[in-house]
Amino acid sequence: MRTRANWPAGVLAGAWLLIILVPVYVMLRAAFESRETYADKGPLGLPTEFTLDNFRYAFEQGFGRFLANSVTVAVLTVAVVLILVPPLAFAIVRSDSRTVRQAFKVMLFGLAIPAQVVVIPVMYLIQYIGLYDTLIGIALPTAAFAIPMSTLILTGAMREIRGELYEAMAMDGSGPVRTFFRLVLPLSRGGIATVIVFTALNAWNNYLLPLVLTRSEDVRVATLGLGVFQQQYSLNIPGLMSAILMTVLPMLLIYLFARRALIRGLMGVGGK
Amino acid sequence: MSRPSAVWALPAVAFFAFFALLPLAVAVGLSFTKYNGIRLTTPQFVGLDNWTRMLDDAPLHRAVGVTVVLIVLAVATQVPVSLLIGVWAAGPQRMRAAVTALYFIPLLMSTAAVAVLWASLVDPNFGLPAALAPLIGPDTFFSDLLGEPAAALGLVAFIYLWGASPLHTLLYQGGARAIPETLYQAAELDGAGRVSQFFHITLPLLKHTMITSTILMVVGTFTTFDLILILTHGGPSGATSNLPYFMYDRGIAALDFGYGSAIAVVLVVIAGLVSWAMVRASGYDKMEGTQEGI
Numbered sequence: 001m002r003t004r005a006n007w008p009a010g011v012l013a014g015a016w017l018l019i020i021l022v023p024v025y026v027m028l029r030a031a032f033e034s035r036e037t038y039a040d041k042g043p044l045g046l047p048t049e050f051t052l053d054n055f056r057y058a059f060e061q062g063f064g065r066f067l068a069n070s071v072t073v074a075v076l077t078v079a080v081v082l083i084l085v086p087p088l089a090f091a092i093v094r095s096d097s098r099t100v101r102q103a104f105k106v107m108l109f110g111l112a113i114p115a116q117v118v119v120i121p122v123m124y125l126i127q128y129i130g131l132y133d134t135l136i137g138i139a140l141p142t143a144a145f146a147i148p149m150s151t152l153i154l155t156g157a158m159r160e161i162r163g164e165l166y167e168a169m170a171m172d173g174s175g176p177v178r179t180f181f182r183l184v185l186p187l188s189r190g191g192i193a194t195v196i197v198f199t200a201l202n203a204w205n206n207y208l209l210p211l212v213l214t215r216s217e218d219v220r221v222a223t224l225g226l227g228v229f230q231q232q233y234s235l236n237i238p239g240l241m242s243a244i245l246m247t248v249l250p251m252l253l254i255y256l257f258a259r260r261a262l263i264r265g266l267m268g269v270g271g272k
Numbered sequence: 273m274s275r276p277s278a279v280w281a282l283p284a285v286a287f288f289a290f291f292a293l294l295p296l297a298v299a300v301g302l303s304f305t306k307y308n309g310i311r312l313t314t315p316q317f318v319g320l321d322n323w324t325r326m327l328d329d330a331p332l333h334r335a336v337g338v339t340v341v342l343i344v345l346a347v348a349t350q351v352p353v354s355l356l357i358g359v360w361a362a363g364p365q366r367m368r369a370a371v372t373a374l375y376f377i378p379l380l381m382s383t384a385a386v387a388v389l390w391a392s393l394v395d396p397n398f399g400l401p402a403a404l405a406p407l408i409g410p411d412t413f414f415s416d417l418l419g420e421p422a423a424a425l426g427l428v429a430f431i432y433l434w435g436a437s438p439l440h441t442l443l444y445q446g447g448a449r450a451i452p453e454t455l456y457q458a459a460e461l462d463g464a465g466r467v468s469q470f471f472h473i474t475l476p477l478l479k480h481t482m483i484t485s486t487i488l489m490v491v492g493t494f495t496t497f498d499l500i501l502i503l504t505h506g507g508p509s510g511a512t513s514n515l516p517y518f519m520y521d522r523g524i525a526a527l528d529f530g531y532g533s534a535i536a537v538v539l540v541v542i543a544g545l546v547s548w549a550m551v552r553a554s555g556y557d558k559m560e561g562t563q564e565g566i
Contacts, residue, residue, distance in 0.1 A: 006466065009360045016357055017371060019434065024377050026400075027389055042403040043393065080287075088284035090276055097278040103285050108551050110292055113543040114495045116516060120523060120532045121298035123309070125291070144291030147284060176276040205382045207498035208516070212524055223384035227502050230388045237392050244385045251380040266379060266439055 031055075031241040038238050054242035058229075061239075062217060063246050066225035069135060070204055071250065073221055076139035077203040078196050081150050084143075085195065089154035090176075090184050094166070104155075107148045115145035116208040123212050133214050138221070141213075142203050150195045157191025158184060190261075197254065197265025204251075222247045296540060302533035309529040322534040331510055332535070335518035338425065339494065342514055345429035346436075346493040347486060354437045354485065358444025359474055372445065378435050386435040387502035394418060394427065421511030424504055428512050431499060436492060440485045447481030448474060487550045494546065515539055 026043045033049050041048075091097070092104045115122065122141045123132075131137030161184065169179045185192075210221045220228070229243050254262050303322055305315035326332055361372045378386065393399045396416050417423045451474065459469050497516040500506060506513030506521055513521065519539065523532015 006360075006363075009356070013357055013360045013368075013371065016353065017374060020375055020377060020438070023389055023393055023434070026393065039398075042398070043400055044403045084284035084287055087276070087280040091278065091280035094275050095278060095280065096275055097281075100278050100281045103281060107285075107288060109544050109547045110288070111547045111550060113292075113540055113547065114491075115292075116495055116497055117519075117539045117543060118292075118295040118299055118536055119520075120309075120529050120536055121295035121302060122291070123524075124298055124302070124529075125295055141291045141295075144288055147288045147292070151284070176280070180276070205384070207382075207384050207501070208520065223382050223498065226382075226384045226388045227498070230391060230502060234392070234395075235398065237398060240388060240392060244381065244389055247382060247385050248380050255376075255380060263442055266442075 027241045027244060030238045031245050033238060035236060035238050043237075054238045055246065057236075057239050058243040058246055061225075061229060061233075061243070062220070063222070063225055063229075063243055065218075066220050066222045067246060067250070069219055070222040070247075072135050073138050073142070073206075073210075074200040074203040076136055077143045077146065078199050080139065080143035081146055081195060081199045082192070085147060085150045085154055086185060086188075086192070087180070088147075089151055089158055089188075090180055092151070092155050093158040094176075104151065107151060110145065110148040111152070113145070115141050115206075119208055119212050122209070126213055133216055133219060135219055137213050138206065138210050138219075139203065142206060142209060143199070146199045146202050150199060153194050153198065154188060154191045157188040157194075161187050193258065193261040194264040197258065197261045199265075200254075201265055299533045299536045299540065302530055303537050305530045305533075307529040307533075308527045309524070310527075315530065318530065322531045325531065326534055326538070331513070331522075332518060334510055335513050335515050338510075338512060339514040341425060342429060342432075342496065343490055343493045345426070346432055346489050349429060349433045350437045350440055350489055351482070351486065353433065354440035355444050355478070355482075357437075358441040359448045359470070359478075361441065362445045362448035372441075375438050375441055377438070379438050381435070383435060383496075383498045384502060386431065387499045390427075390431045390434070391503050418504055419508055421508055424508060424512050428496075428499060428503065431503070432493065432496065435499075436489070440489065443481055443485045443488075444478065447478045451477050483553050487546075487553065491543075491546060491550075494543065 029045075029047045030038050030043065031054055032051060033047065034051055034053060037049055091100050126132050126137045126141070131140070165183055165187075166179065169183050174182065205223065206221070207223045207227070210219075210224050211227075214220065214224075226240075226243060226247060229240060233239060251262075302315060304317060304319060306318045306321070307313070307315035357375065361368050361375070381389070394401065394417050396402065401416075417427045455473050455477075456469055459473055464472065495516055496514060497520065500512055500514060500517045501520070504512040506517050515535065516539065519532050519535040523529060523535060
């Protein structure tokens with residue numbers, strides 16, 4: 001085993017850890033102290049008080065609403081992707097049709113094209129079908145642009161299902177529908193979990209699409225809420241920090257309960 | 273027969289075509305028009321005006337340069353940091369696993385959150401420069417990072433490194449853990465030192481990880497928008513305005529949707545080329561699982 005101490009690597013890792021943690025520390029400390037204390041001490045120093053006032057303030061600025069909107073967009077986006085992509089992936093993996101394979105290759109060219117790039121025509125389209133300034137209007141294009149990567153993840157997972165299992169289903173006289181629900185879906189749970197997290201993260205982190213596709217405060221999402229908060233109250237740093245922490249909370253919950261799916265979803269890879 | 277027909281693929285393909293391919297076609301169409309984005313007015317055909325305008329729009333050319341510099345800075349800083357930290361974190365020591373969980377923290381934040389956090393950290397009056405002034409003096413390089421073109425660009429790259437490198441660290445950690453321990457044992461018997469083992473075993477075997485990770489970096493940096501909007505607004509004087517921000521600023525915010533669409537078409541072509549390179553480099557077109565690339 002290579003367990004001899006490696007000092008240079010340890011020092012480097014420690015220095016990088018410090019760079020990661022100092023901003024996190026500043027954020028945590030400021031979020032729980034009053035504006036007066038923060039103005040007094042600045043970003044560094046030890047914590048001396050504990051108050052939840054900043055969170056109350058962020059809530060009053062509408063952050064509860066913004067978070068709920070973000071969750072709604074994420075859920076809608078995931079729902080659309082989950083309805084559309086598993087049948088597509090099943091067809092790509094099992095169908096004899098050459099058209100399906102060609103369609104998949106065309107779709108792969110969408111891998112690196114994020115929805116942000118075509119935001120102008122998307123806005124045009126969304127206005128045209130009357131979904132401007134709605135949460136579903138954000139979710140639909142977000143879902144469309146998540147389809148290529150989700151398909152790639154799911155076909156990967158479905159390829160792991162052994163051919164004999166399909167043959168056994170066919171011997172039992174099962175048609176494609178039964179095979180899909182009884183065999184393919186249960187055996188690609190890992191891939192589906194990755195797709196859910198990948199898609200939800202995409203929707204959650206979106207900035208340009210909601211910025212361009214919505215206008216009202218009622219449908220403002222959390223990322224936009226942070227941007228607006230920063231523009232209007234950039235001097236209220238404790239308030240800002242608590243707002244950031246509120247947007248981190250849902251991610252923290254996913255991290256605690258579905259760490260593997262989160263990591264795979266972030267990378268958009270895996271699927272076993 | 274239990275094989276699905278092409279009908280199974282239809283809903284997803286139709287949806288993708290409507291919300292992703294149709295906008296691409298609309299962008300091409302709008303790029304030949306003058307359009308202010310207001311529903312009541314209709315786009316006016318202006319021929320190649322937007323396209324010829326792009327040829328001698330100096331700020332646009334600068335945005336192309338900024339985009340390239342940001343990608344180069346991102347790859348040049350993130351690859352070494354995440355490679356070294358990832359390989360270190362892959363070690364069997366229990367302490368390293370605990371530290372890795374801490375490295376993960378920035379990944380819990382959206383880019384907007386990272387940008388807002390750093391915007392207050394680098395604020396000359398209320399952020400770290402003011403707090404550190406007693407130690408390093410009041411008027412140093414650090415006191416107004418966002419006011420200097422080169423410093424602002426470097427800062428954007430640094431914050432991007434802060435926010436994104438934990439993901440790549442995880443990728444390299446996973447890749448390094450998959451390397452069989454016996455290879456190192458054999459190298460040790462041959463008398464190879466730690467540095468030699470790194471260059472002769474670890475690095476060659478991380479080739480696939482490096483391809484995947486670098487592609488993700490390039491795509492991510494290429495489309496960085498929210499960080500720039502929140503932190504710098506493309507400033508000072510366009511020094512941090514990359515292509516997506518430029519498209520937003522000149523196309524959407526300035527209500528010049530025809531010109532914005534022309535820029536969007538250019539972005540899509542570049543992104544398509546990146547996709548193509550990615551598909552070729554990773555073998556996705558042979559329709560293997562994404563796990564293969566890691």
